[in-house]
Amino acid sequence: MLKFKFPAFLLCALVSSGAFAEEVQVAVAANFTAPMNRIADEFARDTGHQAKLAFGSTGKFYAQIKNGAPFQVFLSADNETPAKLEQEGMTVAGSRFTYAIGTLVLWSAKADFVDARGDVLKKGQFNKLSIANPKLAPYGKAAVEVMTGMGLLDALAPKFVQGENIAQTYQFVMTGNAELGFVALSQVMKDGKVGSGSAWVVPGTLHSPIRQDAVILSSGKGNAAAEALMTYLKGDKARAIIKSYGYEI
Secondary structure (H helix, E strand, O other): OOOOOOHHHHHHHHHOOOOOOOEEOOOOOOOHHHHHHHHHHHHHHHHEEEEEEEEEEHHHHHHHHHHHOOOOEEOOOHHHHHHHHOOOOOOOOOOOEEEEOEEEEEEEEEEEEEEOOOHHHOOOOOOOEEEEEEOHHHHHHHHHHHHHHHHHHHHHHHHHHOOOOOHHHHHHHHHOOOOOOEHHHHHHOOOEEEEOOOEEEEHHHOOOOEEEEEEEEEEHHHHHHHHHHHHHHOOOOHHHHHOOOOOOO
């Protein structure tokens, strides 16, 4: 019987071509859509692994994961939900870490509509204010904290247009169904600044920190792509992309 031994250079070529690559199913908080799409492209190019992405609200992903959804990695919009899954024994021990700290922004698609201090909220000269469901989306919860601290929640509540997640919240403002709304800075960031419309970047002192944690779920244990993705998110290339969308590390 003939035995073949692959030369080292050929073995390397097979590895780099993706012969031993794996896929990982990733649940990603909607606010992180743009940077994660870029990171996934770079991740595939650099490692050969494929990250298959699904975007949505953190609260809904939690329910889906509890009900057996086939996700292997979860990139949450908060740190509480991954910690809860960890306590419930549904994650790989020691895999959780904070991959980004989010920034909340009050934004309008109209130029000069939102002032740099958010006084537009006090004046109330608008019909609709878009926010993400605070029970499902951490950015919506932060928006409620901001309005509560400003003493405006009760006055503004009748004007709310509530999005299921931060992506839908952004769409309400983008399409004009709401004149302004609380969204993630990453959604309106372009070339290091707010790309269009007008905005108030909400000071982090006005709400609890939006610490966004990533974790490998139990179904991802032993998956090489899942482990590689977590390592990649901590690397310089991914961190540069994350920061370019207005997140802190």
